Amino acid sequence: MQQALSASADAPVLQVEALTLAFGGVKALTGVGFSVQPGSITAVIGPNGAGKTSLFNTISGFYRPSAGRVLFEGADITRTPAPQRAKLGLARSFQNIALFRGMTVLDNIKLGRHAHLKTNVLEALFYVGRARREEAELRRDVEERIIDFLEIDHIRHAPVSALPYGLQKRVEMARALAMQPRVLMLDEPVAGMNREETEDMARFILDVRDEWGVTVLMVEHDMGMVMDLSDHVVVLNFGQVIAQGAPAQVQADPEVIRAYLGAGDVGDLRRKLRGEQTVAGVA
Numbered sequence: 001m002q003q004a005l006s007a008s009a010d011a012p013v014l015q016v017e018a019l020t021l022a023f024g025g026v027k028a029l030t031g032v033g034f035s036v037q038p039g040s041i042t043a044v045i046g047p048n049g050a051g052k053t054s055l056f057n058t059i060s061g062f063y064r065p066s067a068g069r070v071l072f073e074g075a076d077i078t079r080t081p082a083p084q085r086a087k088l089g090l091a092r093s094f095q096n097i098a099l100f101r102g103m104t105v106l107d108n109i110k111l112g113r114h115a116h117l118k119t120n121v122l123e124a125l126f127y128v129g130r131a132r133r134e135e136a137e138l139r140r141d142v143e144e145r146i147i148d149f150l151e152i153d154h155i156r157h158a159p160v161s162a163l164p165y166g167l168q169k170r171v172e173m174a175r176a177l178a179m180q181p182r183v184l185m186l187d188e189p190v191a192g193m194n195r196e197e198t199e200d201m202a203r204f205i206l207d208v209r210d211e212w213g214v215t216v217l218m219v220e221h222d223m224g225m226v227m228d229l230s231d232h233v234v235v236l237n238f239g240q241v242i243a244q245g246a247p248a249q250v251q252a253d254p255e256v257i258r259a260y261l262g263a264g265d266v267g268d269l270r271r272k273l274r275g276e277q278t279v280a281g282v283a
């Protein structure tokens with residue numbers, strides 16, 4: 001397994017360096033680079049088709065970049081298979097929910113934890129005691145911490161298919177948390193949610209960071225939420241980073257405003273930015 005080069009508290013937990021990814025003639029990502037600080041909430045934003053999901057898929061190992069590197073805790077994981085990255089502590093949710101719809105909430109969550117069990121099948125034959133202890137630990141973990149935390153106790157035995165969308169998204173987060181990640185990647189965690197569901201999810205994301213110490217990297221369209229929650233914002237347009245920095249800095253960046261104008265999203269942008277924060281030159 002790769003060795004972490006640096007354990008310094010200030011070292012980035014995740015580094016993306018000059019990532020390039022193409023689908024045939026379409027360049028989804030060109031020279032994308034940024035760092036994620038431990039304990040931060042970092043958001044990737046950008047108009048539709050900007051490359052956000054492609055970037056997530058490359059970081060989590062579903063796509064192989066044609067150039068560039070991904071470093072996790074200082075180790076190069078560019079060639080590490082996706083399941084291995086998850087085991088290292090890089091967990092994710094998907095833009096379109098990827099739960100087992102016929103299974104219960106609890107079973108879906110257990111699958112997440114399963115990926116993390118130290119005991120493999122062969123070992124389990126010889127170390128039944130340890131396996132059993134892990135099993136017990138698993139149950140405690142799942143039932144008492146995650147389910148409690150995400151307030152999904154009342155639906156633990158419900159099949160996922162019977163749940164409203166907002167709750168399904170929460171179950172997906174629970175499953176990702178069950179892997180005990182150091183970095184949790186969320187692809188559009190509040191897409192399709194109403195205001196109340198969005199506020200709940202925003203609170204959970206903050207609590208995951210504050211109470212669990214999990215670093216969060218999210219792709220999100222809801223600009224208000226991004227600006228409220230994030231420490232660092234990375235803006236993609238046409239597969240390239242056009243700006244990054246603190247929310248206030250990024251909001252005021254003329255190129256960011258132009259990117260949204262160019263995408264014909266000005267009304268949308270105004271709506272999203274209206275509220276707590278005013279944007280120089282736009283609002």
Ligand SMILES: Nc1ncnc2c1ncn2[C@@H]1O[C@H](COP(=O)(O)OP(=O)(O)O)[C@@H](O)[C@H]1O
Nearest residue numbers: 023026027028047048049050051052053054055
């Ligand atoms: N699997 C794929 N095959 C071909 N083209 C793709 C694929 N995934 C994404 N793309 C293209 O890459 C670009 C970036 O897409 P995507 O990463 O989904 O953007 P976003 O998530 O920001 O909306 C788009 O032009 C899209 O059409």
Ligand SMILES: [Mg+2]
Nearest residue numbers: 052053054095
């Ligand atoms: Mg996307």
